[in-house]
Amino acid sequence: MISAIEGWWSDGHTASRRRVRLARAGGQLRLVGIESGAEAVYLGLADLRLTEEVYRGQPLRLAHPDWPDAILTIEDHRLIEWLYDDAPRLRRRYLARHGARWRFAVWGGALIAVLVVLTLAVPRAMVLLAPSVPAAWAEALGEITVETLASNRSTCREPRAQAALEELVARLAAGADAPYRFTVRVFESPVANAVTTTGGHIVIFSGLLELGQTPEELAAVLAHEIAHGVERHPLKALLRDMGYRLLVALMAGDASVGADLVSEAARLTLERSHSRADEAAADELAMTLLHRAGIDSRGVARLFQRLVEQKERTTVPALLSTHPGLAERIAAAETRQRSGKPALTSSTWRAVRAMCGR
The missing domain is CATH 2.30.29.30 (Pleckstrin-homology domain (PH domain)/Phosphotyrosine-binding domain (PTB))
Structure with a gap:
């Protein structure tokens, strides 16, 4: 008492x-x-x-x-x-009953919860900004990203082959509601890969020209990369991965940003692995672009199958390692494929394959 x-x-x-x-x-x-x-x-x-x-x-x-x-x-x-x-x-x-450990657990748990929310919610929120980013800003960032990639690589510049590639890209992009004009460059590299930066800049590595056996297979890759650009997948990926730093540069209206930011954007462009949902969306639109251009779309499944065969013989090529669910995508491509016109003439295709001097 x-x-x-x-x-x-x-x-x-x-x-x-x-x-x-x-x-x-x-x-x-x-x-x-x-x-x-x-x-x-x-x-x-x-x-x-x-x-x-x-x-x-x-x-x-x-x-x-x-x-x-x-x-x-x-x-x-x-x-x-x-x-x-x-x-x-x-x-x-009145919290004296719980002591320091309880308070530490409560505040620590609250801090972890906040960090989890920021980790999960902020990247998704950043992605939602992609449609609002001005096309000119995305194009400028993509251009300097490509120049960064070119700084330690040789560019293949054979005029006839370059003109053929640009014409093929224009034919494919004409069937899309694209937010910007697409460009294409070829870099000397044994890597069998192609990537798209922000603003519709497509980069092909010469190893892909050696892997593909028909111009329709090359057209399939270009249509796929154009589809990624139309859907703004590269920009969404950078906003998700680089977050506030890219947003600050955007708010400042400076697409040139800093050297470290551009270097990271270039690295992420090469290392990017799109989600299955993004790949499926790009595959579907790529088929539509091929059909609208009147190009034979059977090259899509053939190229994917060639990648599977190469995987069984050697190490995984870059194009395969960054594109998940290949078996399902082959089946989907075979369901929609149809015959059509050649993507390039025989002589033009030979010039494209040899444009890097091989």
Whole structure:
């Protein structure tokens, strides 16, 4: 049984505070001045509350709606036990029972939850900005990204072959509602791959020209890369992976950004692995572009099958390693494929395959 608890009462009307002794009187807390013997103050227990969260070693500061400016300060935490059943509002902010470990767990858990939300939600929110990015900004960023890729690679510049590639890209892109004009460059590299940067800049590595056996297979790759550009997949990937840094550059209206940012954009362009959903969308649109251009679309399944065969013989080529679900995509391509015109003439195709001097 608690015999007596004392505290300090500040009524809010004067600057002084009185030392008081606390006693229970039915459903109320009775405060009686110790030195002055002043008239008692009664506070209803049901509405008694703590003004702040209280931990071990801190004084209790209580308030009551009947005395809106008054504060009752008590050092003795036994008050909580004494009034526990009749003053339920005191329990809400009294945390001394849990100790430091509990507080650490609660705050640590809250911090982890915030980080998880930011990790999951922010990248997705960034992707939603892609349609709002000006085409000119995306084109400029893509151009300097390609120039960065070209800084340590030789560019294949045979005029006839380059003109044929540009014409083929234009034929395919004409069937799309593209936000920008597509360009194409070929770099000397044994890698069998093709990538698209932001703004519709397509890069082909010469190893892909050696892997493909028909111009329709090359057209299939170009249509696929154009489809990624139309769907803004490269821009969405950069917004997701680079986040706020790319957004700040966008808000500043500076597509040239910093050298480190461009270098990272170039690296991510080469290492990017699109999701199955993005690949499926690009495959579907690529087929549509081939059909609208009147080009034989059977090259899609043939190229995929060649990649599977190469995987069985050697290491996984870059084009295959970054494109998941190949078996399903072959089946889907065979379902929609149809015959059509050649993508290039025989002589032009030979020139394209030899444009890097091989």
